[in-house]
Amino acid sequence: MQTNWKKTTITFILGTDVDHPVKIVLQNAIADPAAKQVEDFGGYLSGLTGLPFNNAVIATQNAVA
Secondary structure, three states: OOEEEEEEEEEEEEOOOOOOOEEEEEEEEOOOOOHHHHHHHHHHHHHHHOOOEEEEEEEEEEEEO
16 A cells, blocks of 8 residues: 655644634645744744744645555
8 A cells, every 4th residue: 555645734723812713724735844843833923923823733634545
């Protein structure tokens, strides 16, 4: 079996309101982003929006052939 990478989506969670956080979605990211890369980009988004960066969710889609 062979696994072929299709896409990676990263959802950045920002803000202080736990019930209604601000979510910024980045689609078609690289196949295997490093934690440091995601953290750094979350920091950039925090600086641009003025909201604190809380966490990020990474979802990768693969096709099994």
